[in-house]
Amino acid sequence: MKDFRTLKLLDRLEKVFTSFDIDYKSMRKILQVKLTMDGRRIPTIFSQNAPKKDKETSNQYIKSLWIYVLFGLFMIPFLFIGDSFLFQMSLFYGIFTFFVMTSMISDFSSVLLDIRDRNILFPKPVNRRTISTAKMVHVMIYLFFLTIALVGIPLIVGLVKNGLIFFLVSVINILLIDIFVVGLTALIYLSILLFFDGEKLKDIINYVQIFLSLAIMIGYQLLARSFVIIDLAISFEPQWWQVFIFPMWYGAIMDMIMKGDFQPIYLLFSALGIIFPLLSLWLYIKFNPAFEQNLQKLTYQGKAKEKRRSxxxxxxxxxxxxxxxxxxxxxxxxxxxxxxxxxxxxxxxxxxxxxxxxxxxxxxxxxxxxxxxxxxxxxxxxxxxxxxxxxxxxxxxxxxxxxxxxxxxxxxxxxxxxxxxxxxxxxxxxxxxxxxxxxxxxxxxxxxxxxxxxxxxxxxxxxxxxxxxxxxxxxxxxxxxxxxxxxxxxxxxxxxxxxxxxxxxxxxxxxxxxxxxxxxxxxxxxxxxxxxxxxxxxxxxxxxxx
Incomplete structure (x- = not known):
């Protein structure tokens, strides 16, 4: 099998995974198989006459990232709006969070909720934590590509405009957002799995996805309304509900570091922006065995209900x-x-x-x-x-x-x-x-x-x-x-x-x-x-x- 570059980069973190009682060699082999399968296209019953180039090994997700590069270009103007890093970067991180969260809901939920690993790997002598970590890293690899496509060019523009410190802080903030989004999504699904099962569980998951989509849209509107623009002058009015709009956490970190403005509200936002991603990651690792165990509920089909047509x-x-x-x-x-x-x-x-x-x-x-x-x-x-x-x-x-x-x-x-x-x-x-x-x-x-x-x-x-x-x-x-x-x-x-x-x-x-x-x-x-x-x-x- 092909030895992917992403796995070679991941090798540098082997000691980190080992410290969490994860069999890194087994996890690497699982990821290698998953990435290989992602690059294979199985022809459907009606595609036997497809051109040969369509049957070659290719990863369609990677090929589709150009549209996210285009979306990333529309984020560049936010780097030039006013002189308030809290305002411009909160909007910037808000747009980034919107794309990442919607991608998690639509594209990666099926990976997090995949139960095929249980049937194939659980009977094998592989640590359960290793299997679940491989699933999470699999999502993070593709989230990494999505992140680079979205913010790669805007960050280069920010590096030229605002300097190296701005670039490094932005990279750290974006990594924290990625970790928080993945951990939060997994924990939400875990809480649902604990209380529901069977077909009702599957329906509840779909309703939660709709709710998350609505929350993203409404949250972005609250973010924009947290600032008052009068004669092109931007002012920030602290409100209690702003602590729930996490893009502002990272806008505050940027404003605090770039301007040295250590307001109490900025310190609170910065603490939340660091603590919650790490906390969500720790909670996911701690409760992951329960998550994987409750995934088995998705295999329960329930009794078929006879529905009479009126x-x-x-x-x-x-x-x-x-x-x-x-x-x-x-x-x-x-x-x-x-x-x-x-x-x-x-x-x-x-x-x-x-x-x-x-x-x-x-x-x-x-x-x-x-x-x-x-x-x-x-x-x-x-x-x-x-x-x-x-x-x-x-x-x-x-x-x-x-x-x-x-x-x-x-x-x-x-x-x-x-x-x-x-x-x-x-x-x-x-x-x-x-x-x-x-x-x-x-x-x-x-x-x-x-x-x-x-x-x-x-x-x-x-x-x-x-x-x-x-x-x-x-x-x-x-x-x-x-x-x-x-x-x-x-x-x-x-x-x-x-x-x-x-x-x-x-x-x-x-x-x-x-x-x-x-x-x-x-x-x-x-x-x-x-x-x-x-x-x-x-x-x-x-x-x-x-």
Whole structure:
């Protein structure tokens, strides 16, 4: 097997791991196997004709880091905002924490919650602490690459602008943030594992991921509102709740070292920024045996519940799905989205974002003046809820049980149109519509009943947007590919698709400038949706097999 450079660097910390009663040689071998497997791509049942270059050993996660380099470039301006290191670096670390935490939730939760090591390694003469540490180091290796991609260039810019001390303190702060995020995530999952089991446990984990996503977004808003900007002068007003916004801990460390400003609040923040990461790491190491033991609960499937279909739900299904085949695939896709744990790990956190982001833009634009908000067209920020559509549409072809996709070949499926249309309808009505209805209730309470026609137009445009995304994206059978392919370079494509959502919002705004323009826009959207829905799903087997 290949001897990776990251493992050679890790060899320098061998004595540190040994001091914690960890068999370093065994851990290194486990990591070598894991990193080797990460670089292998297993072709799915429908990818036998893929080009050879797609079958070569390659790590798609590493290849996808360019998009994080791009995000890192947008962090550079924060290094030049004002002369307050507390302000600019708190925002800088806040953005970094946002990307790291969301990556932990969406990409690395499945690694932390992986129970395959138990079946393979536990029967072997390997220290349990060694196995669990290998899992954590595996996550930290990829988190290291993510960190370099995000802050590598900004830190070089900071080195040139502010000097070597700024650079070294930033590196230490970022390492502490990485440790704290990983330890905090693991401890949250441990607390859940202690009190729940079976299918309820899996559902609770998904809900916690949504909550963490919301907490990140809300916390970042509280961070920005901790400072008052008057005539380009930035002032800091200490509040008791700021101790919970941990990016400020590291902004205080930077301000204290660079300016020598040893205020009591800065000393408190600095102490918290050092103590909590080390404490979370120590707690994780101490309680890791309990964590690994309770992971076994994830294997419990529970008793299958017989769910009767109500006449109302059957009537609704017949209204939205005209054929028996389409209704069959609607039910199938709905069950997959409900029960597929890997799918929920990647999609459910974005549901929380789609709820919070519209309100963030409203509040940022009008400083929470509700009278001012309710008398303008800021309700168009609801279009930000459409961000869930392109990312989820891409994930509809993936499944942890993708090997079962052979059923498509043996089933008497003549036309693929009912399969695709039923799956897209299941996504719209099972995932997107509940989120959108919640937003509608909140927007009606905030803006009044007069925006109801606008909300109807937005939903029609959402359905139209889903069809357009389907037509643009590469065609694959639903739930027929492995999640190992999910980290391919799709960042530019998603960004381009989001511009289409912006086009819908722009046309919506123009329609509000004319009398009854919104109703004309509604009619046009319905006609275009009907035309595209009729033709957009006419896909042949040959096109899917390409």
């Amino acid at each position: 006449k109302l739900s059957q009537l609704f299904l017949k209204l939205i799905c005209r054929t028996h085949e389409e209704r069959t695939f609607f039910r199938f896709a709905g069950l997959m989205m409900k029960n597929e744990r890997d799918f929920k790990l990647k999609v459910y956190p974005s549901l929380g974002f789609s709820v919070v982001i519209p309100f963030i833009f409203i509040m940022n634009g009008f400083n929470t003046d509700f009278d001012q908000i309710s008398n303008n067209n800021s309700y168009l920020s609801i279009y930000f809820s459409l961000i869930i559509i392109p990312t989820t549409m891409m994930l509809l072809k993936f499944s942890g049980k993708y090997k079962g996709s052979w059923i498509y070949r043996v089933a008497p499926i003549v036309q693929l149109k009912p399969m695709f249309s039923g799956t897209i309808k299941a996504f719209i009505f099972k995932l997107y519509l509940p989120v959108y209805l919640l937003l509608c209730v909140l927007f009606l309470a905030l803006f009044g009943v007069y925006v109801l026609p606008d909300l109807i137009v937005v939903f029609i445009n959402s359905c139209l947007y889903a069809v357009i995304c389907f037509m643009i994206l590469k065609k694959s059978l639903p739930f027929s590919e492995s999640f190992e392919h999910v980290n391919q370079n799709n960042g530019a494509l998603v960004f381009g698709l989001m511009l289409i959502a912006g086009l819908f919002a722009g046309l919506h705004f123009i329609s509000t400038l004319f009398s009854y323009g919104i109703y004309l826009y509604l009619v046009i959207s319905i006609v275009i949706l009907w035309m595209l829905w009729k033709k957009g799903f006419d896909i042949t087997w040959e096109r899917v097999m390409q």
